[in-house]
Amino acid sequence: MTKTRKAINFTDKFSKIADFWQPRVVAEMNDYQFKLARIEGDFIWHDHPETDEAFIVLSGRLRIDFRDGAVTLGPGEMFVVPKGVEHKPCAEGEVHLLLIEPRGILNTGHAGGDRTAQNDVWT
Amino acid sequence: MTKTRKAINFTDKFSKIADFWQPRVVAEMNDYQFKLARIEGDFIWHDHPETDEAFIVLSGRLRIDFRDGAVTLGPGEMFVVPKGVEHKPCAEGEVHLLLIEPRGILNTGHAGGDRTAQNDVWT
Numbered sequence: 001m002t003k004t005r006k007a008i009n010f011t012d013k014f015s016k017i018a019d020f021w022q023p024r025v026v027a028e029m030n031d032y033q034f035k036l037a038r039i040e041g042d043f044i045w046h047d048h049p050e051t052d053e054a055f056i057v058l059s060g061r062l063r064i065d066f067r068d069g070a071v072t073l074g075p076g077e078m079f080v081v082p083k084g085v086e087h088k089p090c091a092e093g094e095v096h097l098l099l100i101e102p103r104g105i106l107n108t109g110h111a112g113g114d115r116t117a118q119n120d121v122w123t
Numbered sequence: 124m125t126k127t128r129k130a131i132n133f134t135d136k137f138s139k140i141a142d143f144w145q146p147r148v149v150a151e152m153n154d155y156q157f158k159l160a161r162i163e164g165d166f167i168w169h170d171h172p173e174t175d176e177a178f179i180v181l182s183g184r185l186r187i188d189f190r191d192g193a194v195t196l197g198p199g200e201m202f203v204v205p206k207g208v209e210h211k212p213c214a215e216g217e218v219h220l221l222l223i224e225p226r227g228i229l230n231t232g233h234a235g236g237d238r239t240a241q242n243d244v245w246t
Contacts, residue, residue, distance in 0.1 A: 002192045005193070006194065007195065010200070011199055029176070029203045051153060054157070066126070069125045074130070077130040078130065078157065080152045101152075
């Protein structure tokens with residue numbers, strides 16, 4: 001019997017994401033999740049003491065500030081923020097982002113506060 | 124003191140990859156690796172009994188055959204092959220691929236043979 005399998009199309013998924021700074025899970029690989037997020041403007045300083053975090057920019061321009069510098073990503077560029085390193089994403093205009101990190105990681109790390117998104121929401 | 128950090132640019136990296144079916148590591152996240160590969164034509168049937176494997180197509184058109192069906196990916200699409208599931212990637216024309224999987228995984232899984240690429244080679 002033939003099993004139906006479907007590719008995950010990032011453009012289709014983004015069309016279903018209305019809110020900014022609300023990462024949506026689109027796939028899992030072992031205990032890791034692939035999350036899409038629409039972001040714009042500055043986020044807050046935070047870190048993830050337990051894990052690295054991978055950022056892949058699909059569209060727009062993202063600066064990630066560190067306490068001792070910054071890195072800027074355009075479409076087709078990625079960067080891995082090492083675990084425990086404080087960072088602050090800053091999107092100049094709207095950015096479409098693919099995040100890869102272990103299941104259970106909050107967007108604000110251990111910083112908490114009102115920018116914390118609901119975790120593990122799929123689209 | 125300011126630390127210099129550099130985005131990983133997929134187009135730049137591909138310009139340094141001459142060979143087909145030779146995945147090149149471009150980044151690590153915890154014990155996982157991000158690998159770029161230029162592929163064309165059919166690969167061999169294999170599986171990875173110990174891990175899922177994520178495929179993201181950056182350019183071109185990739186069909187992944189399964190014993191009970193297939194999935195086709197274009198640019199901006201992804202699919203996670205579950206662990207232990209036999210699959211055979213088939214690229215119609217040249218495909219630029221981003222693979223994400225744990226460090227140490229061979230491209231041919233446990234199938235072995237002359238299509239097995241050298242592992243853990245960075246570019």
